[in-house]
Amino acid sequence: MDKSVILDKLHQLPAMPLVVREVMDSFRNANVGSAIMGHKIALDQGLSAKVLRVANSSFYGLEREVGSIQDAVMVLGFDTVRSLVVSAGFTRAFPPSKDTLFDRHAYWMRGIRVATYTEALAQCLGGGRQLSFTAGLFHDVGQLVLSICIPEAFADILAQQKSSGTDLLEIEHAVLGFDHAEIGADMARRWNFPAAIEHGIHYWRTPEKEHFEPITAMVHVAVQMESGLSGDALMGSLPEELIERLQMSWQRIEACMPEPEQLEAVVDLMLET
Numbered sequence: 001m002d003k004s005v006i007l008d009k010l011h012q013l014p015a016m017p018l019v020v021r022e023v024m025d026s027f028r029n030a031n032v033g034s035a036i037m038g039h040k041i042a043l044d045q046g047l048s049a050k051v052l053r054v055a056n057s058s059f060y061g062l063e064r065e066v067g068s069i070q071d072a073v074m075v076l077g078f079d080t081v082r083s084l085v086v087s088a089g090f091t092r093a094f095p096p097s098k099d100t101l102f103d104r105h106a107y108w109m110r111g112i113r114v115a116t117y118t119e120a121l122a123q124c125l126g127g128g129r130q131l132s133f134t135a136g137l138f139h140d141v142g143q144l145v146l147s148i149c150i151p152e153a154f155a156d157i158l159a160q161q162k163s164s165g166t167d168l169l170e171i172e173h174a175v176l177g178f179d180h181a182e183i184g185a186d187m188a189r190r191w192n193f194p195a196a197i198e199h200g201i202h203y204w205r206t207p208e209k210e211h212f213e214p215i216t217a218m219v220h221v222a223v224q225m226e227s228g229l230s231g232d233a234l235m236g237s238l239p240e241e242l243i244e245r246l247q248m249s250w251q252r253i254e255a256c257m258p259e260p261e262q263l264e265a266v267v268d269l270m271l272e273t
Contacts, residue, residue: 001153001176007186009149013093019044020089023082027131027194034078035070041085042069050088051081054269059116059262083119083133087112087270090137094144096271101158102147105271110226111137112267116258117222118215124256125246127214134193135200135215136222142184142201146172169205181205208241217242225257 016024019040026032042048048069055072056065066072073081096105118136122129146154157175161168172179185202196215203210204219224237231250235243242248258266 001150003178003183003186006145006149006183007190010145010187010190013145013148016089016093017044017047019047020085020093023085023089024191024193026082027134027197028192034073037078038070038073038081041081047085047088047092050092050270050272051084053272054084054088054266055081057262057265057269059258059266079130080133083115083137086134087115087137091270094148100147100151101155101162102143102151104144104147107140107144108271109267111140112270113226113263114139114219114222116263116266117225118218120256120258121218121221121253122215124253125214125218125248127218127246131194131196132215132218135197136219138184138188138193138197138201139204139219139223140180140184140201141187142180142182145183145187146180208239208245212245214246217246221246221248230254230257 022040023037026037041051051069052066052072054060055076056062060076062075066075069081091108094104094108096108097103115133115136119129119133122132143154146157153175157168157171160166160171160175164171169179169181181202185198188198188201196213199210199213200216200219203213203216204223207213207217207220210216220242221234221238224234229237231254235250238248
């Protein structure tokens with residue numbers, strides 16, 4: 001199958017609210033004023049309510065409740081609020097479901113956990129916190145695209161993967177001639193995401209083998225953490241070059257990681273309808 005067949009079907013994807021599209025565009029526009037964008041976000045009451053619920057959760061541990069988007073921008077910073085808006089917008093446009101082999105609920109749960117770990121790593125290690133949550137959230141967005149644009153073919157691929165245990169990307173290459181990492185990167189380019197996010201989507205599985213991007217490497221680490229690894233087991237699973245380039249040790253990052261109950265609280269709030 002030609003990738004263009006899938007990309008030509010992208011009109012089937014639900015339309016994003018205007019404010020979400022504008023927030024996405026702001027990733028590439030350093031001149032966007034946070035006050036103006038905060039006002040636009042506040043006009044979407046449903047989106048604002050979800051962002052404020054998450055902002056006031058135990059995860060952020062604020063000393064006082066924030067009652068408006070402008071307040072949230074002042075307390076949490078524009079980058080954090082922007083990440084919450086994008087994630088809330090996409091989970092609303094592509095709501096969780098369990099009706100097919102592609103479990104969208106599990107997909108979003110995993111994506112939000114990876115996003116949260118990626119942001120925590122960026123906060124601790126430096127190097128791209130502005131984009132870290134979004135890079136983690138969309139790390140496997142190609143799967144979402146395939147599930148919408150070629151649902152029957154992708155369901156067959158998932159069935160093969162489930163019965164054989166073969167790596168999903170390997171099956172995709174055999175059946176389609178490309179994989180969901182490539183499609184996800186193409187989608188990110190069409191959404192006008194920054195190159196660092198596109199790189200993370202495409203290469204997070206092998207961050208040490210391509211042009212090194214800290215965010216890509218941190219997404220790789222976050223995926224391992226989401227799978228349950230920590231401490232020596234986590235460090236032993238990582239490529240040595242990645243550890244060296246990030247100057248990473250478990251002792252350095254342990255204190256930055258969210259508590260499990262805080263992480264799950266964020267996931268539940270983001271997936272609330």
